[in-house]
Amino acid sequence: MNPPIISLLLVDDDVSITGQVGAFLERAGYRVHCEADGARVLEKVKSFNPDLVILDVLLPGMDGRAVLRALRDHGDHRPVILLTKVGKASERALALEEGADDYLNKPFSSRELLARIRAVLRRAHDTPVSLTSAWKLTAGNLMLDRRARRATVNGQAVAMKPKTLALLEYLMTHPDELMTRERLLNAVWGWEYPAGQRTVDTRVAELRRALHDDAEHPAFVETVHNEGYRFIAPVRGES
Amino acid sequence: MIRRLIICTLPTLVCVAAGIAVETLAPGLPFLDVQISAGWILILGGILLSLLLALIFILHGLHRLHIESAIQAEKQTQTEAQNRFLRRLDHELKNPLTGLRAAVENLEESAADDPLPAVLPDIRLQVERMVRLTGDLRKLAELDEIPLEQSAVDLGDLLKGIVDAVQAQPLGAGRDIRLVVPSVPWPLASVMADEDLLGSAFFNLIDNSLKYSRKEDVVEIRAANHDRLIQVEIADSGPGISAEELPQIFEELYRGSNARHREGSGLGLALVKRIIERHGGSITVHSRMNGATGTIFTVLLPASAAGEPITKR
Numbered sequence: 016m017n018p019p020i021i022s023l024l025l026v027d028d029d030v031s032i033t034g035q036v037g038a039f040l041e042r043a044g045y046r047v048h049c050e051a052d053g054a055r056v057l058e059k060v061k062s063f064n065p066d067l068v069i070l071d072v073l074l075p076g077m078d079g080r081a082v083l084r085a086l087r088d089h090g091d092h093r094p095v096i097l098l099t100k101v102g103k104a105s106e107r108a109l110a111l112e113e114g115a116d117d118y119l120n121k122p123f124s125s126r127e128l129l130a131r132i133r134a135v136l137r138r139a140h141d142t143p144v145s146l147t148s149a150w151k152l153t154a155g156n157l158m159l160d161r162r163a164r165r166a167t168v169n170g171q172a173v174a175m176k177p178k179t180l181a182l183l184e185y186l187m188t189h190p191d192e193l194m195t196r197e198r199l200l201n202a203v204w205g206w207e208y209p210a211g212q213r214t215v216d217t218r219v220a221e222l223r224r225a226l227h228d229d230a231e232h233p234a235f236v237e238t239v240h241n242e243g244y245r246f247i248a249p250v251r252g253e254s
Numbered sequence: 255m256i257r258r259l260i261i262c263t264l265p266t267l268v269c270v271a272a273g274i275a276v277e278t279l280a281p282g283l284p285f286l287d288v289q290i291s292a293g294w295i296l297i298l299g300g301i302l303l304s305l306l307l308a309l310i311f312i313l314h315g316l317h318r319l320h321i322e323s324a325i326q327a328e329k330q331t332q333t334e335a336q337n338r339f340l341r342r343l344d345h346e347l348k349n350p351l352t353g354l355r356a357a358v359e360n361l362e363e364s365a366a367d368d369p370l371p372a373v374l375p376d377i378r379l380q381v382e383r384m385v386r387l388t389g390d391l392r393k394l395a396e397l398d399e400i401p402l403e404q405s406a407v408d409l410g411d412l413l414k415g416i417v418d419a420v421q422a423q424p425l426g427a428g429r430d431i432r433l434v435v436p437s438v439p440w441p442l443a444s445v446m447a448d449e450d451l452l453g454s455a456f457f458n459l460i461d462n463s464l465k466y467s468r469k470e471d472v473v474e475i476r477a478a479n480h481d482r483l484i485q486v487e488i489a490d491s492g493p494g495i496s497a498e499e500l501p502q503i504f505e506e507l508y509r510g511s512n513a514r515h516r517e518g519s520g521l522g523l524a525l526v527k528r529i530i531e532r533h534g535g536s537i538t539v540h541s542r543m544n545g546a547t548g549t550i551f552t553v554l555l556p557a558s559a560a561g562e563p564i565t566k567r
Contacts, residue, residue, distance in 0.1 A: 031353025039360050100348050122351035122385050125359045178403055178450075204450065205400075213419040214450045 021136065022046040024065035026056055026082070027098065028075055039125040040132075053077030057085060060093075067136060069128070070115075071098045087114045087148075094139045096131055098123070114148040117189075120201060134192045142252060149252025152187045155234065157226065157248070159187055168226060175225045178203065182218050183226075186236065186246040195243040219244055262307045269300020333398065340395035347388045354381050390521040394506065397528045402448040406558050409484060410435040410442045412449060413475055416457050425464050434476045442477050443484055443557035447533050455529040458522050459488045459551050466510075466549075467492025484557050489550040494543040503539065530555070 023045050027033050033049040040047050050059050054076030060068065068086075072079040083095055097118040116135045119128055138146065146152060152159045156169045164180060166173045175183070181203050186194065196215040204214070219236060222228075228235045237247045277293035358378050361371070417433050420426035436442055445452075463473045467490045476487045495503065495510065502508045506524040530537045535555035542548060 029349040029353065031350055032356070035353045035356035035360060039356050039363070042360070042363055100345060121348040122355055122388070125356045176403065176405070213415055214453065217415070 020044070020046050021067070022048070022063065022065045023132070024048050024050060024056070024059060024063060024068045026050045026053070026069065026074065026079070027071040028052070028073075029071075032071075036125050036128065040129065043129050045132075051075070053079060053082050056082045057089070060086065060091065065093070067094045067096065067132060067139075069096045069098065069132075073100065083114060092145060094135045094145070096128070096135060114145070116145055116147050134189065138190075142250075144252040144254060146188045146190070146250055146252045149254050151253040152184075152250055153253070154187060154190070154246075154248035154250045157235065159183060166225075173225050175222070179218055179221050179225065183222055186244070187250050190246045190248070190250040193239055193243055193245050199243070215244075258311050262304050262311065265303040265307070266300040269296045269303070273297035273300070337395040337398060340391050344388050344392045344395065347384070351381065351385055351388065355385070387521070390525065394521055394525055394528065397525070397532060402451065402532065404446050404448055406444040407447045407449045407452065408442070408444050409477055409486065409555075410437075412453055413456060413477060413486070416453060416460060417475065420457065420460050420464065425461065429464060429469070430472045431460070431464075432472065432474045434474065436478060440479075443479055445484055445533070445555045446558045447555070451529055452533060455526045456486070456488075456553075458526050459553075462522060463488055463490040463492070463549070463551075466490070471548075479557070480554070482557050483554045486553045486555070487550055488553075489548060491546075491548040494547040494549055495539070495541040496543060500539060500541055504537070 021044075023040060025033055025037055025040070025047055027036075027049075028051040030051075033051070037047045037049050048059065048063050048065065050056055051074075053074030056068075056070070056077070070079045070082060074082070077085075079097060083097070086093075086095070094116040095114070097115040098121060099118050100121050116139070117131050119131060150160070150162050152161065158167045159180075160166070161184060164177070166175065166180060166183060182199065185199065185202050196212050199215050200211045204211075219238075220230075223230055223233070223236060226235055230238060233247065235246060235248050237245045239245055273293040273296035275293075276296060277291065281291070281293075358374065358381055361374055362378075413433055413435065417431055421429070421431060460473065460475065467473065471491045473488070473490045476489065478485050499510050503510060504523050504527045506521060508524075527537055530553055533555055535553060537554075538552050540550045540552070
C-alpha cells in the first residue's frame, strides 16, 4: 500500500502565490487546497482536514494571526506555518507566541518552504507539545523560560545577551534541523547582511561559552561543517 | 559672535571717548539749548546705539533659529514620509516576487522532462537581485526605528574580524588589505554601539573599496583616537571618484558610472551612512583621480565615556 498522501491548506489572497507555490508543492507530492478568504479558513480546515496549514498574515476577511488564534482556541493544534511580510524581530517573536510552528518571510523560496514543511511535520510527529508554542523548553540540564527570557543550567541562571538568548530560543524550537547561517540571520537578526557569517559564528561561540558547551564534543549546538549549526539535544516543551 | 560683540560695543566706545574728550576740552559746552552738555549727549547716544544694535542682532538670531527648527521639522516629516513610502514599496513588491520566484523554481523542477530554457538562469539572477533590493529597501526604512543592542565595542577587534571575513571571500582573496590599529601607549578607545550593525557598515565600506579598485590596489584601514572621537579611515589606491559624482554617492539608489556592471543594490552607502549616524557619528569621503589616485572614507564615532582621562597641553 502507498503511504497516505499528506494534504496542505495554502491560504493566501494573491493568485500569483497560490498558483505558483501551490503547483510547486503539488509537484513535491502533496495534495494542496487553496483558500483566499481568511474568514473561511476554519470551515475549510474542518471539511478538508489538512495535515498542515500555510497561512498568510495579511488576508481579507480575517487577519492570519486571528485565524491562527481562533484555530488554537478551538483546540486545534495542527501545524501552522505563517507567511509574514514584516521582518521586524518583534513581529517574529509574536508569530511564535501565538502558536505558529514556523514562519517564513516573503519573498521566500518555494524550496525553503518545502524544507520547513518537512521539518514541521517531522517535529509534530515526534513531540506531543508543539515546541514553538511552549513557554518552557528543556534539553537535558538546560532550561529556557521564554516568558521570563531566562536560561538556566542545572537550576543556575546563565547570563546572556538578549540576541544570544533569541538565538538559543530559535535553535531550541527547531531541534535537529540544519540551520544555515542565512536562516539564523533572517530569523534572529531580522536581516541578512554580507558580514553575517561572522556575526552568527560570534554569537554561537558566545552561546557555547555561556552553556559550557564544548565545540568539539557538543551536548547542545553542533557545527555542521560548511553548512551551519544544529541543536542536537532532544527538546521537551511545557506550556 | 565676537564680531557682533565688537560691532555692538564699538559705537559706545567711540562715543564715550569722544564725549570724554569734549567734556575735558570744553566742559559744559552747551548743546543747542538743552541743559545737558554735548559730551554727555555723545556718551548717552553711543550707549543707546549699542543697545539698539544688540537688540537687532538678537531678533535676527531668534528669527534664524526659528527657521532652522522649521527646516529640521520639515526634514523629519520628509524622512518619515520617505520611510513610509519605502515600506509600502517593499510590501507591494513582495507578493509578485514570491510568485515569480516560485514560477522560476517550478520551471527548474520541470527541467527533468524538458531541456531548460536558456533564459532561465538569467531570469533567476534578476529575480534574486530584486529580492536583495527589496530587502535593502526595508532595512533602510527600518534603520531609524529598530532598537540598537548597545554595548562597549572594541573597534580594533571588530575591524580585525571583518578583515578576516573579507579575506575569506572571493572578492578579498589575494588582495593587499592592511589594518592599522593603535596599541601603544594606549589602545583605541571603545565605542558604545550595536556591534552587528556597526560591523555591517564597516564590512560594506571595505567591500566597496575592494569592489571599486583593481586587483593590485591596496586597501588600508586606519583607526585612531581623536580626543573624544574615534576616526576610522578606509582608504584605497583605486581610480577614484569624480568630483561630479562624489556628492551623490551616499544617496539612495545612486549608482556611479563605474557601478553599471557590478553587483549591488545601490543602497549600500546609503545604509552605511544611516548606520553611522544612528551611532551619533559621521561619514565623509575624499577622492582623487589624478596623480596619487584613490578614495578615503572617513568615519568619526563618539568614544565611550569610560577610560582614563588623557592630559593635553
